[in-house]
Amino acid sequence: MALEHAILVSLAERAASGYDLARRFDASIGHFWPASHQQIYKVLARMESDKLVAADLVAQDGRPDKKVYAITDDGRAELRAWLAKPSRREATRIDFAVKLRALHLADPDAFRAEVEQRRAAHAELLAAYEASEAKYFPNPSALAADQIGPWLALRGGIRVERGGIEWCDEILQALGAVT
Amino acid sequence: MALEHAILVSLAERAASGYDLARRFDASIGHFWPASHQQIYKVLARMESDKLVAADLVAQDGRPDKKVYAITDDGRAELRAWLAKPSRREATRIDFAVKLRALHLADPDAFRAEVEQRRAAHAELLAAYEASEAKYFPNPSALAADQIGPWLALRGGIRVERGGIEWCDEILQALGAVT
DNA sequence: TGCAACTACGCAACTTGTTGCATATGCGTT
């Protein structure tokens, strides 16, 4: 159950409502652990009953009330335990690679279009990551201690997307050679 | 439901029992879509009742009987439909990147050890992929039509592992600079 | 005035995958 840990990491940075978390996941941590608001609310409710987080009901004017969750000492202990325990290799499922294996059964033009679409998606994410890096980490050699991790995570994202683009280019080249 | 499609791809290559598929997944297609034998048997049973595959009971001597599954025309149609429909971007969940974000809360030595372990795992998989490439695709410029896809998929795996190693090295360097 | 978009929370049904266990045969080793 790693969404739990992703939420703990996010709440350790600062307290947030379920809604805030959902947006935070869309913007940053969710690049590595996507989560829908439904799933976040569900897990948050269980975490509250497990005392890993504590809710504080905040009335707002002009907006619905919200429940602001903060990490508890139990939560921090759980987070530390998770960090200390080496995680086993996560299973990466790459739908696209499965499709690739069946390339000879597919329509070449449709497949090429899909590869190009995929390449564009990688390029878009890469641009977003690079913009984040320029904005938040302009000087990586002089980072605050709690910024090194987020920066390294972002670097990983950049590598993944660049690798994805290169893979697409290699595929397009191979497809081109066939045509 | 993509395990279904991975199984169809595998059975389109050639018929197999659940046990065969499980081993095939361990060795090749499972690098991109891991699956346990329990899950494979479960999905196969449903696929049989959906007429996507047909089972043939084969008695063996010296071994338990087995059920050899072959793809049906309906299965081939489903496979073609899946190939033609652009798949949306799969959600990649990177446990490790979530941990990285909480780096400042972790024990530096334990974390370094985990990164090194992760690097070793990437290196091991990379070596296996490169051995496969050398063995099965010694001459990529002259590949049979149905071998291009599997080769490109393997190339993707190689890229992923190489990228993973480089990321680990970047992290180790950053951790070293701190110490 | 109406309608879309944003904030804010959540339930219910379903699908997918994991974990632990059970069963059976036959081979080779100790």
Added chain:
DNA sequence: AACGCATATGCAACAAGTTGCGTAGTTGCA
């Protein structure tokens, strides 16, 4: 004879995530 290992199949309980829907107030715009 006992044990582990490979072959071969599967069930049951559980965990995690997806999809579709529902509620309710506020803001801004056309």
